[in-house]
Amino acid sequence: MSGSRVRYVQSRSWSLLFALACAAPLCAGPTSEGPAPVGRLLLGSGDYLEGTWRDSPAGGAVRWESPLAAGAYEFPWPAVESLTFPSPESGAEPTGALRFELVGGDLLYGDLLDVSPESFTVQSAAAPDAPLKIRRESVCRITPRQAGSNVIYSGPGHPSQWKSPAIDDWRLMHGALATDASGASIGQDVGLSDPVRIELELAWQETPSFVLELGDSPTARAIAEQQRDQRLKGIINRAQQEEVDSESVAFALETVGDRLVVMRDLQDAADLAVVGPVQPGPGRLNCVVYLDLAKGRFIAVTPSEEPMAELTVAGQIDATRHGGIRLTNRGGDIRLERLRVSAWDGKPPTPLRGEGPRVVRVGAEPAAAELVGYDAATKTLRFTEIAGGSDEEKDKVKSGDENDEEPTAPPAGDPFTVTLDQLAVVVLRPDASSPRPPVSVDLHSGERLGGAPGQVARGRLKLACPWSETPVQTPIEAIRSVHTLEQPPYEPRGLTGPSVGLETDASNTKGELTGGPASRGKSCLVWRPRDSQNALPLRSSVRGTLVLREPRPKVSRVQSQPPRAARRKVQGFFGAIAGVFGVAPAVGPAADAEPAAPRDEPRPAAPTLPPHIVYLRGGDKLPCTVESIDQQGVHLRSPYAETDFVPHTHVKAIELVTRGVDGRITDDRRQELLTLPRMQEGNAPTHLLVSTKGDYLRCRLLGLSDEAATVEVRLEEVQLERSRIARAIWLDPPPKNDAPADPDAAPPKPAAPPGDSLRVQLLRTDGVRLSFVLEAFESTVDEPVGPLVGVSDVLGKCRALLSEVDAIRLGADPEQSPAPRSYHEWVMIPAKQPREDPDAPDDGASGGSPLVGQPAPPVTLPWLDDALAGGEPFAPDRFHGQVLVLDFWASWCGPCMQAMPVVDRVCAEYEAQGVQLVAVNLQEEADEIGAALERLGLRPRVALDRDGVAAQRYRVTGIPQTVIINRAGDVTHVLVGGGGALEQRLRDALDEALDDALAEPTGPPAAP
DSSP states (O other), rough: OOSSOOOOOOOOOHHHHHHHHHHHHOOOOOOOOSOOEEEEEETTTTEEEEEEOOOTTSSSSSEEEEBSSOOOEEEEEEGEEEEEOOOTTTTOOOOOOHHHHGGGEEEEEEEEEEEEEEEEEOOOSSSSSSSEEEGGEEEEEOOOOOOOOOEEEEEOOGGGGGGTTHHHHHHHHETTEEEETTTTTTEEEESSSSSEEEEEEEEEOOOOOEEEEEEOOHHHHHHHHHHHHHHTTTSSSHHHHHHTTTTTTOOOEEEEEEEEEEEEEEOEEEEEEEEEOOSSSSEEEEEEEETTTTTEEEEEEEETTOOOEEEEEEHHHHHGGGOOOEEEEEESOOOEEEEEEEESSSSSOOOOOOSSSEEEEEOOOOEEEEEEEETTTTEEEEEEEEESSSOOOOOOOOOOOOOOOOOOOOOOEEEEEEGGEEEEEEOOOOOOOOOOOSEEEEETTEEEEEEEEEEEETTTEEOOOTTSSSEEEEGGEEEEEEESOOOOOOOOOSHHHHHHEEEEEEEEEEEEEEEEEOBBEEEEEEEEEEEEESSSETTTTEEEEEEOOOOOOOOOOOOOOOOOOGGOOOSSTTOOOOOOSSSSOOOOOOOOOOOOOOSSSSSOOOOOSSSSEEEEEESSSEEEEEEEESSSSEEEEEBSOOOOOEEEGEEEEESSSSSOOOOOHHHHHHHHHEOOGGGGGGOOOEEEETTTTEEEEEEEEEEEEESEEEEEEEEEEEEEEEGGGEEEEBBBBOOOOOOOOGGGSSSSSOOOTTTOOOEEEETTTTTTTTEEEEEEEEOOOSSSSSEEEEEEEEEEEEEEEEGGOOOOOOOOOOOOOOOOOOOTBBBBBEOOOOOOTTOOOOOOOTTTTTTTSSSSOOOOOOBSSSGGGGOOBGGGGGGTTTTTEEEOOOOOOHHHHHHHHHHHHHHHHHHGTTTEEEEEEEHHHHHHHHHHHHTTTTTOEEESSSHHHHHHHHTOOOOSSEEOOOOBBBBBEEOOOOSHHHHHHHHHHHHHHHHSSSOSSSSOOOOO
């Protein structure tokens, strides 16, 4: 079965009724009281909008006022699939003494006022303004309304109201819940725990194969599925699972071969009964089921109460947990067209045998009789007996259409009367040849009306019903749902611009976006859903997303590891921080760049963006050109913003190189970079620089010019080449007083826009975001895709072309954007307090390192000159019994070049006392190392940290760093930085290390 929407041409009789419904004047009556109910409008295109149904004096269309727009949209009836409204909290008990079953499945409750040869006059809450004149040939049956027989459920409703493992397999098709997917299953709780009467209609186009379970337990089913998963994982055993799985108590209507049967299988009892045959091809099941799960009773009858099947299978069950229904399609197709559940008093239905008009008194046999009159004062029905009778009628499951013979008038007999309190049922002579109505209207009271919709005025829907002499005027607040059944073919009005989607919590539509003047409560964005006849300005209070272009399909990337011999040569001024990466940087687009679009999906050419990006703390990502940075903030130029300056308080990061930078980092490495040592608490780093090689440096960024960046590292100013800086991240200080970190609390929160202003956030799939208060959308007839203009609290006047935007978040606080906010996780955390030896002297230079007091981390490194150790690699444990000094350095590091001669000279003085110096170079090539040592005139032993493992394990976050390991293999001091005090600090540290007695290490090596 195709999922497309099929429309049928109206019959001539329905066209006439529709014209009458639209043209006939409304009778005087009271206006609708209270606010209009909020419902959902579902269109044939699949779009939907929540809103209220407004008056439409012209008829022919649904005027639907959505909270999105200022005004009401007009949707032609052929474009409408359904309108649904939630049931009132207090329920809706039907009123009236009698129940009128009409042709086409319509149902009315009301009080009988008069009976004539042509019609019945009925006062019904479905049309409270005036009594209804119901054509006699349209009435099938009249029964007393049972007290408390209120409707529990009426549907089936939209698939979204049901539960299914694959809800997309189901669709709403002309008011029916339909599927052609094999194995599709859907269910919900409809209140079957107590005795109920179920009106059921199923239909199919192909030979059916289905199971309809009455008394399903959604809770037990969920437990069973969960425990099946647990058994597969070995959490529970099979016996426990079977105990839950065997808890089904439902009566199952099931196709078995060419028959429809009903069966019930309990643990201690089981039985089945044949309902009727099932013929190949299209068919329909129209029946009424009386169900009492607790007593195990199932009675199926035809709509005229003739028996179809009866089954009793009782057992000890708890029916309160089994109020659900579940429909499973095993093959072919199936449609659930009607499901109405109402309370049942437990009395079995009275079978009516024979054809023709008849009446049944309470406790008496049916009598063939014609209803000829009614006395409203005494509530007495007058009948004329019909002599003779008719053959027994037996309804069954039918395949295709059934041709009924035209009834003939019987001879008149003796008159008699029946009071309403004596009445069981009256059967009349209906004319079943009426065509299917354009729409079906279900009321909260359980009543159902079919007809052609017309005007809506004073909160009343005028419905031209085939059984009524005048249009029925039904209050909108009484309507539960309207479903279109038969409508003429519909071609939606074409779009003049590109198709745009509007998604909110209460709507999902496609249409076109244009501009207009803003006014009080109205934005400058004008929106027309594709099925609407008119366009309206969106409200300034709207919340949602305009999707201008759907995201491209994801393209998987397979990143291969380069062979070890082909590793890149890591060099440059950030080699000291490059420890965690052992693979080459990404070649080509950055990791977050858009994948190429498939060739069969052409997209507009991407605009040429400025070379740099500024990330704001509010969540925006602005393409720009960063000109300089000073103590006050960032100076920039951007085609999207008027401002040329952003204060530091609003900046979170800048990207100077947006492609070809490998910024990947392990969680351990991130933890290291964000940990603030105790000795730096008074002078914490404020920035994290990322090199073009993907290495990291914590520092204070003092300034940035065209050529260089001025940074402060360990209280020393350093000049760095700007060309080697890829990114700068503004680090947030640790929270004070153990308060949780809140990176979003630092910047001032954007001021709320005025009440008539709309805040928007423009989004691109490459992550660009721009937020401002919208002032104008300068589109014209000649240029429908114009720029969006507004004002940002941070960036001033903003302007962006709609053609460069992929989505627009409407009315959004940018800080609440669902999109990930880059760099906002970079918040410093204070270092954990190390365990201190109360007898140890205070060393301000080393106290902040977690290495102090721990065994030296193991590491194996090659030598620059293998001849120094006979080919054996460097390892700290090979120096056991000596004091080992590790000097981490790089040739590009100015402070390193100043500190190395000092370290070399002091260690040479202590060499006779067992002090050994090893200079650990960070990720440089041999020729660079040799050239640097030659300039310094030094010849130390050099170990090569080619992949950064040693720097990682020894927590190198800045160089130069000197680590002193005593004779026992424990770290005693970590000296970071150089300066004039280095020599004395190093001498004091060596003296202390030499005083330590030779002992075995006291614990395991420090974790890397």
